[in-house]
């Protein structure tokens with residue numbers, strides 16, 4: 069029989085899957101409190117930074133020369149940092165991680181630190197006057213004290229500083245530089261247009277920064293501090309807003325279902341222990357299928373059909389290169405070995421098989437539940453009253469039933485997984 073499992077995935081029922089994936093409110097509050105404590109430690113520690121950190125470590129040699137020659141105070145190489153959340157908390161795709169995994173899965177709260185910095189000309193290009201290496205060291209020093217006090221663990225990652233709060237959660241802080249001149253202009257404009265009320269940009273609140281300034285900063289001079297192979301800090305061009313905008317646009321075009329299906333796939337990834345399969349690659353797959361679904365009946369009110377359509381496309385998507393949708397020439401699958409890729413694709417084949425067995429070929433509601441549990445883990449509800457037998461009106465509810473019943477053979481042909489203009493396999 070053909071089953072409508074939408075309510076089991078997403079409904080007002082307290083036992084539906086998406087409610088079980090939700091991070092408990094108390095845990096979310098706790099994580100935000102930790103984030104705020106870390107922000108405060110950095111903010112207050114950098115206020116009189118010359119008392120704690122050597123100028124020659126914090127400011128590049130070129131910048132010291134350049135600032136001196138312009139008779140500018142070196143202590144004003146940068147201003148007060150502002151913060152803005154990134155990653156799944158800003159995409160609204162956070163899941164409470166599945167329990168019982170070894171090692172335990174961790175909630176990943178990504179925070180961005182934006183330091184308004186004077187930029188100087190260097191080798192024909194503009195560069196932040198702050199030294200990436202000194203920036204890392206200063207923030208690490210400031211966080212070390214808070215970590216010790218709270219029993220948290222500081223870890224140095226390639227492009228961020230990680231604070232592990234406990235076995236199941238960490239906060240990542242990415243360190244950016246943004247041009248102070250542009251920052252100041254944006255604040256003045258915002259004030260002139262009555263979008264900002266308080267005086268003095270030193271006291272600009274993070275909320276106002278996020279709402280009024282962050283989205284208006286130009287991309288070309290934004291830099292992210294990274295560690296090179298030698299462990300030393302360096303600056304790379306990076307704009308975290310691009311991916312965020314890309315995903316927000318997809319949600320605007322195709323609705324919240326893009327978010328929900330992304331969360332089901334992330335939960336599937338976690339259940340199947342596919343740690344290296346980045347969330348953003350799964351989100352790309354979801355968006356790609358929704359984009360190419362144009363011309364067919366939308367997945368109106370049917371998260372199960374949307375998930376099935378994405379699952380059907382997933383093995384082929386994972387076998388091919390996955391482009392970064394906002395940075396030409398870069399990819400989302402760069403770190404994958406062939407073994408990884410095969411493991412991801414074969415897990416995706418299994419997902420299709422489980423969903424087919426659950427939604428298309430199931431003989432009883434219990435069979436449906438069993439296959440959904442296999443695919444999505446024990447948080448999928450076992451309450452069969454959330455499943456609806458679609459058989460009597462299958463033709464009306466499903467755009468192309470013959471495609472849905474065609475099984476796995478359908479994805480073994482040579483056609484590309486994703487075809488512009490749509491492909492009836494996703495219908």
Ligand SMILES: [Mg+2]
Pocket residue numbers: 155176177178240
């Ligand atoms: Mg992270």
